[in-house]
Each structure stands twice: as structure tokens, then as C-alpha cells.
Amino acid sequence: MLMWYWIVLIALGTLVAGVALGFFIARKYMMSYLKKNPPINEQMLRTLMMQMGQKPSQKKINQMMRAMNQQMDK
Structure with a gap:
């Protein structure tokens, strides 16, 4: 047992x-x-910003991509 x-x-x-x-x-x-x-790239980000009515500059796109990459590293 x-x-x-x-x-x-x-x-x-x-x-x-x-x-x-x-x-x-x-x-x-x-x-x-x-x-x-990565689930989002620069082209997707640019398209998303244009759909929201913003004129995306390369500086702003690079800044957002850098912030997203830092968030992924954490």
C-alpha cells in the first residue's frame, strides 16, 4: 500500500x-x-503615424523605435 x-x-x-x-x-x-x-518596424510606424494625421519625421520615428527597443530589453 x-x-x-x-x-x-x-x-x-x-x-x-x-x-x-x-x-x-x-x-x-x-x-x-x-x-x-520585432512586431513593428519603421515602415509600420510611419504608416501608423500618417493614419493618425501626423507628419512623421525620421528623427521622431528613430526616437520612437529607440524607446520601443529599450522597452523590449527590460
């Missing part, structure tokens, strides 16, 4: 460890993917 409890305890322990390990691996993969392939 004591053997049955050990089997259940080991099964639950490995399940919890697998879920935690899978979460951290998926998180690291997604962060590196988003760093390599």
Missing part, C-alpha cells in the same frame, strides 16, 4: 516539474523570437 503513494507522489512531482520547465523554455524562445523579429 505504501508503494502506491510513492508512485502518485513521483508522478505529480514530474508533472509539476515538466510544466514549469516547459513554461520557462517557451518564454525564452518567444523572447528571443520577438527580439529577432
